[in-house]
Structures are given as structure tokens and as C-alpha cells.
Amino acid sequence: MTEENGSESEVTGLPPATRKTKEQWLEEGHILAFYAPKRYAEALAAYDQAIRLDPGYGLAHRMKGYTFHALRRYEEAMATYEQAIFLDATDADAYTGKGDLLYDLKRYVEALTAYEQALYLDPNSAQAANGKALTLVFLNRQEEALATYAHVIRLGDDPAYTWMAYLNSGTLLASLARNEEALAAFEEASRLEPDDASVWRHMGDVLTVLERSNEAKQAYERAGQSGSEEDA
Numbered sequence: 001m002t003e004e005n006g007s008e009s010e011v012t013g014l015p016p017a018t019r020k021t022k023e024q025w026l027e028e029g030h031i032l033a034f035y036a037p038k039r040y041a042e043a044l045a046a047y048d049q050a051i052r053l054d055p056g057y058g059l060a061h062r063m064k065g066y067t068f069h070a071l072r073r074y075e076e077a078m079a080t081y082e083q084a085i086f087l088d089a090t091d092a093d094a095y096t097g098k099g100d101l102l103y104d105l106k107r108y109v110e111a112l113t114a115y116e117q118a119l120y121l122d123p124n125s126a127q128a129a130n131g132k133a134l135t136l137v138f139l140n141r142q143e144e145a146l147a148t149y150a151h152v153i154r155l156g157d158d159p160a161y162t163w164m165a166y167l168n169s170g171t172l173l174a175s176l177a178r179n180e181e182a183l184a185a186f187e188e189a190s191r192l193e194p195d196d197a198s199v200w201r202h203m204g205d206v207l208t209v210l211e212r213s214n215e216a217k218q219a220y221e222r223a224g225q226s227g228s229e230e231d232a
Helices: 022-034 040-053 058-070 074-087 092-104 108-121 126-138 142-155 159-175 179-192 197-209 213-231
Strands: none
Touching: 022 040, 022 058, 040 058, 058 074, 058 092, 074 092, 092 108, 092 126, 108 126, 126 142, 126 159, 142 159, 159 179, 159 197, 179 197, 197 213
């Protein structure tokens, strides 16, 4: 017999070790999918157990979608995200996951639509805004991409996405020959991640274009040092 009332839902009539709530199965899936060593097949089984207890558990469907995506099982990932959205049309993270999947499939127009829906539901989603900016770059909408990176930076609540926004906006600005602005972006990125070799290499390239050869040399040397540390 199965009870399906929130945190109380569990399979009864089974040995005690297998009596878990849907939330416990979800947490087990998280651990298996996101912590090394990542055991995606077992994570899927855990999410399936949560869904067996509550077929309308949208969060479990969404996390199952993430896991299918990580396994590059793209059709199953898409179907699972769609189910999560069907169950909860206000789930911004499900739209973001769908956007990430469409971006990886190079279906950029559809990805942009998904990211924009995610941001409509949650304007403070740094992940959705970063995905939108990347997608706009591929659609050759550079100014909109820069504005979206600026939005990620203003949010400032996730250092990883803030760093990525500085790095990517710097790269885009450099491609537009806006080298002083690019340099400023790379400098901000270097403050957030001083040991990232790619930032220093980009900075060296921009300084070279600006004919600031001594500073460029120092940036390349710093990139070499950072790269050596990463390889150690």
C-alpha cells in the first residue's frame, strides 16, 4: 500500500531499510548524481522511486531530466523536462534545464525561448541569464548578450556565474575590438579567480593589442604559472 501525502509518503509492507519517503529518495538521487564519484544510473533509479511514490512530484522529474542530460540521453531528458513543466508550469529551473539542453543541441532559438521563460518566472536566476547570454552570442545578438552578462554581474549572488559573466563578456568585447572594456572585464574576472590561466591569457592578448607589451608579458607569465599549478 502506498501513501502519497508529502513527507509522509513511503512504501509500506517492505523491509525497514527500503522504507523511504519521496524526499529521501530525491536526496539520495542528488548525492548519487552530484557528488563524486557520480553514479548517474543509480541516481535515476532513486528519482524513479520518488516518482513511483508520487507521480506528480515535479522536482523529481526535473532532477531526472538533469541526469539524463548528463548522460547525453537527450530525447529522454527533453521528455522529462517537459513532464516537469507540465506538472509545474511555474518551475523556472525546469525551463532553465530545458534551455541548457536545447543550447547543447544547438537549437538556439528554442533555447532562448526557454531561458526567457525561466527569467520571466525568476528574474534573479543567474544560471538562466548566463545561458541566455551565451545563446544570444550564437544568434549574433552581441549587444543583448552584453546586457544580459551585465545583469548576471548585477545579481552577484553566485560567484561562479559572476566570474563566468566577466570572462565571457570580456571575450565578446575583445571580439568587437572594444579592448579597454574587455581588459576591465578580464581584470574583474582575475580578482574573482586569480589562479585561472585562461583569464590571464585573454588579458595578455588584449594588452598585446593595446601595445602594452610589458604588462602583456606579465599576464602571459601569470597564465603559465597558473597553468602549472593546475597541472600539478
